[in-house]
Amino acid sequence: VCGLICIGGDGSLAIADQFHQFGIPVVGVPKTIDNDLGATAFTFGFDSAVSAATDALDRLRTTAASHERIMVLEVMGRHAGWIALHAGLAGGADVILLPEISWNFESVCRKILDRESVGRRDTLLVVAEGAILPTGDMVCMASTKVNEQVKLGGIGQVVAGEIAQRLDRQTRTVVLGHLQRGGSPTTFDRVLATEFGVLAVQLVHEGRFGEMVCYRPPEIESVPIASAIKLLSRVDPNGSAVRTGRGLGISFGDTR
Missing domain, CATH: 3.40.50.450 (Rossmann fold)
Structure with missing residues (x-):
């Protein structure tokens, strides 16, 4: 060789x-x-994945608005929130939940209620698969294999379920999955x-x-x-992209 x-x-x-x-x-x-x-x-590969996620958000925005629903889109990215952040900014998400920013359901629900108070009964959330729950737990797919790499996934359903229970609103979850990896x-x-x-x-x-x-x-x-391989890149909670999101009124599920 x-x-x-x-x-x-x-x-x-x-x-x-x-x-x-x-x-x-x-x-x-x-x-x-x-x-x-x-x-x-x-x-x-990153830009193509963001493009796929943004296209999904564009489509979900239409059905969310027409049916006045809360839509939760779960995207990949493992322990980095780059796909969720960039797609959320490009696709006009109302809430973006990232692994790098601690969040809570109270703040998420407050954002939804704030939108309803001005006549917007549709809300679009983007959740990174590696986002940490307020309890400190990650949501993973069950596996019976020994020493297998942790498979993240399922947090979108958890978030949607909790919102539905707290606010008694119709919520829907879409897991984009491997559609982000092809095409x-x-x-x-x-x-x-x-x-x-x-x-x-x-x-x-x-x-x-x-x-x-x-x-x-x-x-x-x-x-x-x-x-x-020693230097991994994660979203800076105080970086320009997050600041841009906050400037647009996007909630990151925290108290800010």
């Missing part, structure tokens, strides 16, 4: 780093819809993946193994895989 190009998220790249330590010539390319690798501004990639992802691929091949030709390509605007660069 003259060179191995490993494409994937933190798990795949951790294996690539082990290969490198064993002397196998490997180069990494970051690909995950979660966008949780801190060494790169974006991973390819036609966006133009941004196509260009980013192409640039990543060209540099990855160049690294192989130059014998610069143990490196991962990354996007550090405006340049495509490379960093050691070992350092790339």
